[in-house]
Amino acid sequence: MSNTIEVTETHHEPSPNKGTIINTIFRVCDITGFKVDLRAEKLIRVNAVAAVVSLLLAVVAAILLVFTRYQPVHLLPAEWYYRLVTFHGLNALIFWIIFFEIAGLYFGSTVILNTRFCAPKLGWVGFILMVLGLVMSNYMILIGKADVMLTSYTPLKAHPLYYLGVILFAVGALIGVILFFGNLMIARREKTYGDSLPLVAYGLMTAAIIAVITLATGAIIYIPTFLWSLGLVQNIDPAMYKLIWWGLGHSSQQINVAAMVSIWYMVSFLAVGGTSINERISRTAFVLYILFICLASAHHLLTDPGVSSAWKVWNTSYAMYLAVLASMIHAFAVPSSFESAQRRWGYNKGLFEWLSKAPWGNPAFSSIILAVIGFGFIGGTTGVIFGMEQTNIIVHNTIAIPGHFKGTVVIGTTLTFMGITYYLIPLIFRRKIVGMGWAKWQPWLFFIGIALLSISMIVLGQLGVPRRHWDATFSGGPFTYNFNPAVDFFWTLMMLGGSLAFISVTIWIGIVVTSVFFGPRVNGPQDMQLKISPLAPPAKSHKGFEAPGTLVLTLIFLLVFLALFFLNWKWLAATWNVK
Amino acid sequence: MEMNQPNQEKVPFYRMIMDDFMLLLFLGVTIYAIFYLLWGVMELSNLPAIPDEIKKPLLK
Numbered sequence A: 001m002s003n004t005i006e007v008t009e010t011h012h013e014p015s016p017n018k019g020t021i022i023n024t025i026f027r028v029c030d031i032t033g034f035k036v037d038l039r040a041e042k043l044i045r046v047n048a049v050a051a052v053v054s055l056l057l058a059v060v061a062a063i064l065l066v067f068t069r070y071q072p073v074h075l076l077p078a079e080w081y082y083r084l085v086t087f088h089g090l091n092a093l094i095f096w097i098i099f100f101e102i103a104g105l106y107f108g109s110t111v112i113l114n115t116r117f118c119a120p121k122l123g124w125v126g127f128i129l130m131v132l133g134l135v136m137s138n139y140m141i142l143i144g145k146a147d148v149m150l151t152s153y154t155p156l157k158a159h160p161l162y163y164l165g166v167i168l169f170a171v172g173a174l175i176g177v178i179l180f181f182g183n184l185m186i187a188r189r190e191k192t193y194g195d196s197l198p199l200v201a202y203g204l205m206t207a208a209i210i211a212v213i214t215l216a217t218g219a220i221i222y223i224p225t226f227l228w229s230l231g232l233v234q235n236i237d238p239a240m241y242k243l244i245w246w247g248l249g250h251s252s253q254q255i256n257v258a259a260m261v262s263i264w265y266m267v268s269f270l271a272v273g274g275t276s277i278n279e280r281i282s283r284t285a286f287v288l289y290i291l292f293i294c295l296a297s298a299h300h301l302l303t304d305p306g307v308s309s310a311w312k313v314w315n316t317s318y319a320m321y322l323a324v325l326a327s328m329i330h331a332f333a334v335p336s337s338f339e340s341a342q343r344r345w346g347y348n349k350g351l352f353e354w355l356s357k358a359p360w361g362n363p364a365f366s367s368i369i370l371a372v373i374g375f376g377f378i379g380g381t382t383g384v385i386f387g388m389e390q391t392n393i394i395v396h397n398t399i400a401i402p403g404h405f406k407g408t409v410v411i412g413t414t415l416t417f418m419g420i421t422y423y424l425i426p427l428i429f430r431r432k433i434v435g436m437g438w439a440k441w442q443p444w445l446f447f448i449g450i451a452l453l454s455i456s457m458i459v460l461g462q463l464g465v466p467r468r469h470w471d472a473t474f475s476g477g478p479f480t481y482n483f484n485p486a487v488d489f490f491w492t493l494m495m496l497g498g499s500l501a502f503i504s505v506t507i508w509i510g511i512v513v514t515s516v517f518f519g520p521r522v523n524g525p526q527d528m529q530l531k532i533s534p535l536a537p538p539a540k541s542h543k544g545f546e547a548p549g550t551l552v553l554t555l556i557f558l559l560v561f562l563a564l565f566f567l568n569w570k571w572l573a574a575t576w577n578v579k
Numbered sequence B: 001m002e003m004n005q006p007n008q009e010k011v012p013f014y015r016m017i018m019d020d021f022m023l024l025l026f027l028g029v030t031i032y033a034i035f036y037l038l039w040g041v042m043e044l045s046n047l048p049a050i051p052d053e054i055k056k057p058l059l060k
């Protein structure tokens, strides 16, 4: 810690009745110049560690699932398949992602805003509740008392402690979100930032607002279900359950999107000194998320008979497209901020020199670029198509659905979170990254693995293979179905992709754990392995458009999207042949 | 309130909205609660019950 300056500041709280004095210990980061509240730093660390543990649990289950669905191996017995589908979904989608997001919210509301943490003790209460919830739910799943899968659709019933675990976790997370807003208020009152929140913090604020919507909906559905499992409530209507549960299930994914996009902007800033070429539009896009993205929850009920077409179409088309528009704005704004900065650094030749001369040796940078590509081309295209009432019917309840969200929450959010961790290790854990050589190609391996996994799941689904199904050959069943012979090829591809992704996550966890616990300490800028770029210089001359390369890439994306869109309608037409 | 200098420098209207996270939170919750939750719940609760002659055989 030789170069770390420790500062003790005394804050006189403007509280009239008490006039308490709070001693806050900051360190001033010798690499970034940020003031870091040491109490926030500890909380960021423990939440990040819990996230990594959850991811490990999730992928161990995942690889067993892959080799169960891969029929030549067909590893697990039926009940363990469903148990681990539950376990995988919960640990990956809820525990890994939300622990990491809480770490991100604390980082964004203290370090980035140069401010102190409002109530660290409460932060610990939240953390302990979340850990307790994780242990409780996971234990109930593993002893076979909660084979209900992530969605726990009624009338499937789990042991009350399973629901209680989820509720405790959610309460802990809610405390984290409230503390985030508390930190924002302190920062605003103490004027630690300029006129408006920095864009990254603004995006995290968007995530936090959506988290409030999500957690409130979660309370509405999990508390009655918990009481029902205790026998205190007679009946939970399955249609009503599904409606409200997806208000939680879908909205929670939009926390991820907002957090992920914020990190994209942050890495552009850290790696090449890039800023959004139009901040106001980027902010507007975040506001569109807040206003409209949660309505799209309705795409999970597109085949449900109880709700009307008017409700479905309003919520999944008109309203959702405003949120899709927001994603397209970000998907343009992030690469163009890289491009614009790179051009200003002098990589100005042709359409793509900015890309070929990009800092590819920086694993955070490559993670983010790959995440943008994967999220757009795989998750984004299929999201819009599967979220439309007509074309949804082709893939409903098939393995194409998990294929789609492997393209959003895994190749997008998870890869982004893994990428930013390469910055957190030196800046927050103050350790050098051990195994930089491995770190450089880990994101690529993950990208290739998940892309293969995701695309083959999507194709399998289009060919009619169901999701959450232990034995899609229906052997011994009262009926059989002859799949298109192409499925064998895609099953193999899926198994390969899943294995590559598993290996990549193992490498990442290996790097993170060795660095954080055994890595050499970072004593100053000289130990920083990843570049922190100064702000890109202003443009020398203004001629033409700032980011032509990004524009070309966007056009390619739109063409791919149109082709897929057309194909799906074609398939739909072929499904019901009208003569 | 004491620290504000009223009307000294006009903050543009869009910035006022965009920087007010309580307002955004309120709008986000309201739009979603009305269009997704309330509308959906109303539709589901207005469904006619299953006629008994269909329901009985289904429940064994």
Ligand code: HEM
Pocket: A058, A059, A062, A063, A065, A066, A069, A085, A086, A088, A089, A092, A093, A096, A097, A149, A150, A151, A399, A402, A409, A410, A414, A453, A466, A467, A468, A469, A497, A498, A499, A501, A502, A505
């Ligand atoms: C090595 C990486 C991963 C592999 C190989 C993998 C593989 C799988 C497989 C085989 C399924 C079961 C599909 C089925 O039979 O219906 C599945 C489901 C799922 N995965 Fe993953 N996965 C990985 C990572 C992740 C991550 C990082 C997340 C979330 C952040 C995630 C979220 C989910 C969810 C939510 C489901 C659906 C569970 C359900 O149907 O209830 N996965 N995954």
Ligand SMILES: [Cu+2]
Pocket: A249, A250, A253, A296, A297, A299, A300
């Ligand atoms: Cu959704």
